[in-house]
Amino acid sequence: QQQVKQSPQSLIVQKGGISIINCAYENTAFDYFPWYQQFPGKGPALLIAIRPDVSEKKEGRFTISFNKSAKQFSLHIMDSQPGDSATYFCAARVGGGYNKLIFGAGTRLAVHP
Amino acid sequence: DGGITQSPKYLFRKEGQNVTLSCEQNLNHDAMYWYRQDPGQGLRLIYYSQIVNDFQKGDIAEGYSVSREKKESFPLTVTSAQKNPTAFYLCASSDLQLANYGYTFGSGTRLTVV
Numbered sequence A: 001q002q003q004v005k006q007s008p009q010s011l012i013v014q015k016g017g018i019s020i021i022n023c024a025y026e027n028t029a030f031d032y033f034p035w036y037q038q039f040p041g042k043g044p045a046l047l048i049a050i051r052p053d054v055s056e057k058k059e060g061r062f063t064i065s066f067n068k069s070a071k072q073f074s075l076h077i078m079d080s081q082p083g084d085s086a087t088y089f090c091a092a093r094v095g096g097g098y099n100k101l102i103f104g105a106g107t108r109l110a111v112h113p
Numbered sequence B: 001d002g003g004i005t006q007s008p009k010y011l012f013r014k015e016g017q018n019v020t021l022s023c024e025q026n027l028n029h030d031a032m033y034w035y036r037q038d039p040g041q042g043l044r045l046i047y048y049s050q051i052v053n054d055f056q057k058g059d060i061a062e063g064y065s066v067s068r069e070k071k072e073s074f075p076l077t078v079t080s081a082q083k084n085p086t087a088f089y090l091c092a093s094s095d096l097q098l099a100n101y102g103y104t105f106g107s108g109t110r111l112t113v114v
Helices: none
Strands: A004-007 A010-014 A019-025 A033-038 A045-050 A056-059 A062-067 A072-077 A086-094 A100-103 A107-112 B004-007 B010-013 B019-025 B031-037 B043-051 B054-057 B064-066 B076-078 B087-094 B109-113
Touching (some): A004 A086, A010 A019, A019 A086, A019 A107, A033 A062, A045 A056, A045 A062, A045 A072, A072 A086, A100 B031, B019 B087, B019 B109
Parallel strands (some): B010 B109
Antiparallel strands (some): A004 A019, A019 A072, A056 A062, A086 A100, A086 A107, B004 B019, B019 B076, B031 B087, B043 B054, B064 B076, B087 B109
């Protein structure tokens, strides 16, 4: 119930292509869904986030698509660049005062020039 | 600059030894968190705290301990009871007063058992 399942584990995309990472959850009490980007040896940084009452959110080349009925959400990176090569984590917030996030297992993205 | 500082960046522990990882934030955030990162397993929650002198066990608290004596500080002790402590440890904080719920992470401490 508290898990967030992320796929694929790794992804290779050509420069200019679209990168798509998917996540699924079971707990309908989750109320906030962020994506984090992590470069090697660094801490994750918040990339983009969405709430369940919105079906899509776009920030620059990054878009979250959210399907509440299917309990799935995905990250799309348009016009992927070598500088986007990083590990991406989806997460879901457990409602309540502690603001606790449950993370997916991560996707290692490599964008080839 | 506001942020989270984790130290040391690299730490080596001998078998049977306790070690403490430091986490300090100057963001005036209420909540702080410790996560452990292992390859292919994402980030797993060890402990979290909403307020000074209060903390809760996460999913993998066994073999770890924390304290929250100051709002700015949330040190993590890896005890000898933790059987497989080699991992990348991440500290994070969030502002419970804002509804954006985003975490700010530190740069991590890589712990290796020697």
